Amino acid sequence: MTNTHHYILTWQCPDTSGVLAKVSQSLFQHGAFITETSQYSDPYTDTFFSRIAFDDRELTVSFDEFSQAIELLAKPLNMNYHLRERENFPNVVIAVSKDDHCLVSLLTKWKAGALPVNIVAITSNHQDCQALAQWHNVPFHHLPVNKENKAQQEQALLDIYQQYNGDLLVLARYMQILSDELCNSLRGQAINIHHSFLPSFKGAKPYHQAHKRGVKIIGATAHYVTADLDEGPIIVQEVKPINHAFTIEQMVHLGHDLEATALCHAVKMHAEQRICINKDKTVILN
């Protein structure tokens, strides 16, 4: 089917009997051809989560009319939802500092067609990654940060995000703490990679903290960014065993692979609308 269009509807609402039936009935009534579904009923928050992928091979109305039908359904169900065409990839702005291993993985997977996003810009408080951005023909914006200009440069970062119609900000080892205001304005739209198995070793230099503690595994955690440093809803975690003989440098290098893997996996799932924020946690709809 050459001119078939594919769509993703991800939604959540207070849990009660019949919510899935009402939504799937609406899809059926409008001829939406379901190709993938996943759902979860959370007993702790009494919230129902669902992801429905469908195509328009038998759609009996325009996509705009279908969208209006979903909007009408959402109100009585007190439903939050995100509905878009699958090939309408989210625009991603990546913020990086000096370490480029996560940026390299994101760009490589993107160029290979393995990451359903548009990387529209790269920003950095250093110039170490400028050549990499130029190699990939991605606009690079250098925003050096110091104590005096931190707020001004953060506004510049937000301006760039808005200038490129950003849908997701990815902190790929960006080593600046975002203000509460920016975190609140980008809730659910900013993903960070923290280089430890959270909640252990929050903040700066987690590998040094882990080495001092004598851990037997190291890890990486991709999470949504919130005002509470490294405490945002966890999306993906990767771990690997180590032992007493590991130096800090060996832990750092082993950790780089974990960080890149976790971050790319999190960005892919976000782009595919597989992640729902459930208070301080996430529900992943595979």
Ligand SMILES: Nc1nc2c(c(=O)[nH]1)N[C@@H](CN(C=O)c1ccc(C(=O)N[C@@H](CCC(=O)O)C(=O)O)cc1)CN2
């Ligand atoms: N509001 C938030 N901002 C950021 C988060 C977050 O979860 N909430 N994650 C960090 C990333 N990060 C660890 O993963 C991290 C980055 C930076 C620091 C830090 O202490 N930075 C210092 C400056 C350090 C420097 O100039 O090299 C600072 O900002 O004062 C701790 C943890 C990204 N931002």
